[in-house]
Amino acid sequence: MSFIWKDWNKADKTLLAAFAAFLMALATHLYCPGNRVAEGFLFCAEAALVGGIADWFAVTALFRKPLGFPYHTAILPRRRAAFVKASVTMVQKEFFSRRKIFRHLERLHLLPMLLSWLRAPETKERLTHQMLHYMRDFLLRQDAQAQAEAIAAQVREVVGDIEPEAFFAGIGRWLQESGRDHAALARLAAQLRPRIEADETRTAFFHMLEAYEKERAGGTLGLFMAGLAEALGLVDLEEAAAIIQRQLLAMADELGEEGSPLQEKVLELIYEQAAVLNSDAEFHLMMHKLKNSIEGELPIEDVALSAIEHLREHFAADQARAVDPLEEHLPMLHSRLAEILEAEYDRAIALMETDEELRHTVGHFLYDLIARSALHAQTLVGVIVESVLGRLTDEQLNHLVYDKVEPDLLWIRMNGSIVGAGIGLVMYLLLLVFH
Structure with a gap:
């Protein structure tokens, strides 16, 4: 009993x-008649x-049939279509009305x-x-053949505009100004030094000196004198070859020194x-012929x-394994493109901060975009509300409404008894x- 009372x-x-x-009043009246x-x-x-029962009947009739009474009861389930339509209209016209949307956007x-x-x-x-x-x-989506033809046309145009004299003069100036000429000589010296230092090089110098010595001696008497000088230690070809090798090594070291x-x-x-x-005129003629050959005959x-x-094949393979192909295969190009995009990004933001006309244009565009989106959402919200409410059962719909106004409905029923007693x-x- 106490459990039911709590519910x-x-x-x-x-x-x-x-x-x-x-x-109690009826018993008192029967016990004390005329009082x-x-x-x-x-x-x-x-x-x-009577007031409490009447208000209980009225409140219950909104959601179901009290005591099975069929006439003008269960109003909400019977009028659910009208209720759903009214809810949709309320959401669209009140919560998402054009006036409220624009007023909120103006404050943003x-x-x-x-x-x-x-x-x-x-x-x-x-x-x-x-x-x-x-x-x-x-x-990657562009036509490969068209891209190849465009690149070839650009290469031929660049090659056609090149004058060999200016080209080589420009290379010389670039090498001098950038200091790459010194670096190139240093790398050349570094490449030559192991070859000069090798035993095969010293042996080659020895054979070269030996051949030269025989050529100078000539005849029987010359060969005899050369052999005598070598026997007496007056001429040491191996030492001469070693000296030449050491001198060349010293020159290579000095050549590689900045x-x-x-x-x-x-x-x-x-x-x-x-x-x-x-x-030289002949060199110019040769370079022009070479340029024309490159321009016209190479399969660019x-x-x-x-x-x-x-x-493209590499890029497709890298994308399949979730790797950025530009960053992996062309890191310098990737870095340069990133630098360019970041610079342009900062420039665009600075321009929007300083250019009043651009600020007005962008602000108007944002306002128009969001306002149109919100107005389109007005219809979408109505469809969503209608779909959600339409899928509810009568019991779910009753609970949805009743739970929102339960305290007021309870007070209506209590007021029926209180007001009835007062009246x-x-x-x-x-x-x-x-009387």
């Missing part, structure tokens, strides 16, 4: 209390019980919010990385001879097409007065 709400308890009061107080008590208790500072998001380091990194992927995918006199002298000699060669299209297809008391007093 009752306060309106049920109030109605039960009104019924108990009615029984004014007993009659008034019965009058008030009866009115409270869209452009500062966008700039704050764009300035975040993680946003910059993510967007530039995504743009790199878009560029790579765009290039800014050494020998290195400067060699470079001066190279540039001097290059200038003489660059002014085939080479470019093969390179593009090979590159019963007033009516009884009026009857006494008029």
Whole structure:
């Protein structure tokens, strides 16, 4: 019994209390007939019980059929279509009305919010990385044959515009200004030194000196004198070969030393001879023929097409194993593209911060975009609400509504008993007065 009592709400308890009061008042009236107080008590208790029952019936009739009464009861389940339609209209017209949407958007500072998001380091990194992927995918989607022909046309145009004199002069200036001429000589000296130091080189010098000595001696008497000098130790060809080898090693070391006199002298000699060669008419004629040959006869299209297809195969294989092909195979190109995109990204943000016309254009675009999206969402929200409410059973729909207004409905039922008792008391007093 106590378990059932705990499950009752306060309106049920109030109605039960009104019924108990009615029984008590009826017993008092029967025990004390003609007593004014007993009659008034019965009058008030009866009115409270009738008011409580009437309000219980009215509240219950909203959701189900009280005591199986079929007429104008279970109003919400019977009118669920109208309820769903009214809910959709309320959501669309009240919560997502055009006026409220625009009023909320006007209070938002869209452009500062966008700039704050764009300035975040993680946003910059993510967007530039995504743009790199878009560029790579765009290039891979292009027609390989058309790309090869375009590259070949560009190469032929560049080769056609090249003048050999200016080209070689420019290379010389670039080598001097960049200091790569010194580095090239140093690498050359480093490559030559192991060869000079090898025993085979010393043996070759020995045979060369020996052949030279025999050539100088000539005749029987010369050979006899040369053999006598070698026997007496006057001429040591092996020592001479070792001396030559040591001298060449010393020259290679000096040639590889940055800014050494020998290195400067060699470079001066190279540039001097290059200038003489660059002014030679026959050299010019040969270079122009070579340029025309490269421009007209080399299979540049085939080479470019093969390179593009090979590159695509590598990129496709790398994408299959979730690896960035640009970063793996062309790290310098990847880094350079990333630098360019980051610089342009920073430039675009700075431009949006300083250019008032651009700020106005971007702000208007954002406002228009979000407003249109919100207005389109108005219809979408209505469809969602209608779909969700339409799938509910009658019991689920009753609980959905009842749970939201349960305290008010309970007070309505309690007020029926309270107001009924008050009205019963007033009516009884009026009857006494008029009687």
